[in-house]
Amino acid sequence: KTFETIDPRTGEAIARIAEGDKEDIDNAVKAARHAFDHGPWPRFSGAQRRRIMLKFADIIEEHLEELAVLEALDAGKLHSWAKAVDVPAVAENVRYFAGAADKIHGEVLKMSRELQAYTLREPIGVVGHIVPWNFPTFIFFMKVSPTLAAGCTMVVKPAEQTPLTALYCAHLAKLAGIPDGVLNVVPGFGPTAGAAIASHMDIDKVSFTGSTDVGRLVIQAASTSNLKPVSLEFGGKSPLLIFDDADVNTTADTALLGNLFNKGEICVASSRVYCQIKWPSRWSKAAI
Numbered sequence: 001k002t003f004e005t006i007d008p009r010t011g012e013a014i015a016r017i018a019e020g021d022k023e024d025i026d027n028a029v030k031a032a033r034h035a036f037d038h039g040p041w042p043r044f045s046g047a048q049r050r051r052i053m054l055k056f057a058d059i060i061e062e063h064l065e066e067l068a069v070l071e072a073l074d075a076g077k078l079h080s081w082a083k084a085v086d087v088p089a090v091a092e093n094v095r096y097f098a099g100a101a102d103k104i105h106g107e108v109l110k111m112s113r114e115l116q117a118y119t120l121r122e123p124i125g126v127v128g129h130i131v132p133w134n135f136p137t138f139i140f141f142m143k144v145s146p147t148l149a150a151g152c153t154m155v156v157k158p159a160e161q162t163p164l165t166a167l168y169c170a171h172l173a174k175l176a177g178i179p180d181g182v183l184n185v186v187p188g189f190g191p192t193a194g195a196a197i198a199s200h201m202d203i204d205k206v207s208f209t210g211s212t213d214v215g216r217l218v219i220q221a222a223s224t225s226n227l228k229p230v231s232l233e234f235g236g237k238s239p240l241l242i243f244d245d246a247d248v249n250t251t252a253d254t255a256l257l258g259n260l261f262n263k264g265e266i267c268v269a270s271s272r273v274y275c276q277i278k279w280p281s282r283w284s285k286a287a288i
Contacts, residue, residue, distance in 0.1 A: 003189075005163055008076035017163050020188035025155065025196035028184040032126045032153040033202055035181025042123050042151040046102030053098035053148055056176035060091045063172060070164040071137050076263070082137075090141040097145035104150065123151035124229075125204030128197035130190075130218070131166065132209045133159035134265040140166050143207050144183065155184045155203065157194055163187035190214060199225045209233040233267070240270035244278055252286035 002016040020028075036042055041049070060067065068083035077086070106119035129143040136158060147154050158166035163185075170185040186193055194214075198206055198221035205228055208218045215232045222230045240258055242251045258270030275283060 003160065003187075005074060005161070007073050008161075014073050015164070017167075017187045020157070020186035020193045022192060022196040024186050024188070025157075025193055025200065028155040028186050029126060029128075029200055029202050031181040032155055032184055035179060036123070036125055036153040039153070039179050039181055041148075041153060041179050041182045044151070046104060046149075049149060049151065050098045050101040052177050053094055053101060053145070056173060056178065057091045057094040057098065059172050059176050060087065060094065060169070063168075064088070064091075067137060067165055067168060070168055074162045074164045075133065075136055086135070086138055090137055093138070093141045094145050097149040100146075101149040101151075125152060126202060127152050127154045128200065128203040128206040129154055129156040130194050130197060130206070130208040130210065131156060131158045133161040134262060134267075136162035137165040137169070139209055140169060143209075144169075148178070148182070153182045153184075155186060155197060157186055157188055157197055160187065160189050194218075195221060198222055201226045203228060205229045205231070207231040211235065235267045236269075237271050238268050239272045239274055241274050241276070242283070243276045248283050248286045252283060255287055 001019045001021075003019045004013040005015055005017055006012065007014050044052075064083060064087045067087045068079055071077055071082040071086055072079040104121050106121050108116055108118040111117050127147050129140075129147070131140050131143065140156065140158065144154065144156065156166060156170075166185050167187065170183055173183045174180075188194070195217070197203060198208070198218045203226075206218060206222055208215055208230070209232075212234045215234055219230050219232065222228045238258075240255055242255075255270060255273055261269065
């Protein structure tokens, strides 16, 4: 069974993608569980994971053009922006968390003369990630990079509107030497593949970025299955504050950029403006 991924600029089909369902999620979770319980990734030292992740970042940069084209086609972005900003940013994201891989440590606290307490940080296990469509590559790596650094394995469901870069990045991860079963990408739809991730008894944590309504379903499914911890990121109505000493034209340009950046498809868009200024009508004219 397949589905089409569409170029939002033209409405034309780019490709047909294999549609993952509950059975596919089950198979991906089994692969991730085996890789976590028996594979090398959680047992590598932080320095070993760091080296592989740095190689992964280098490979991403080597394939910058391909990723930029896929991002532009699938998400309707400017190719120039994807090539200059989005893809370089994800390479740096991988490098940042690679640098953290060998710096994960606990603390020893002296509670009294006779007693010491210590914390030990360990990988949580198999993580399920559900990625949105507005920043398909960047948010993919915002979830994947720290998961890799921690020594976890994962199942990732990209948004059905934008699956191409996630699939390609899984291919690049293999080229970098990330072991089989560590990064599993399953394209599909929320009510099937996404729901299967949220409710899966063998996933130890789930991370979701998307709408508040779907987030409620995710946390309900997580709590009624194995009570797995959940990380949720939703949209917002972010305020822009303008004070009396601001320049009219500069603030007007800033407000428009903040609201319309990435076609307005961004959770931190400045969709509310609060003016302290003494000349609101003048500012409104500048903004319009």
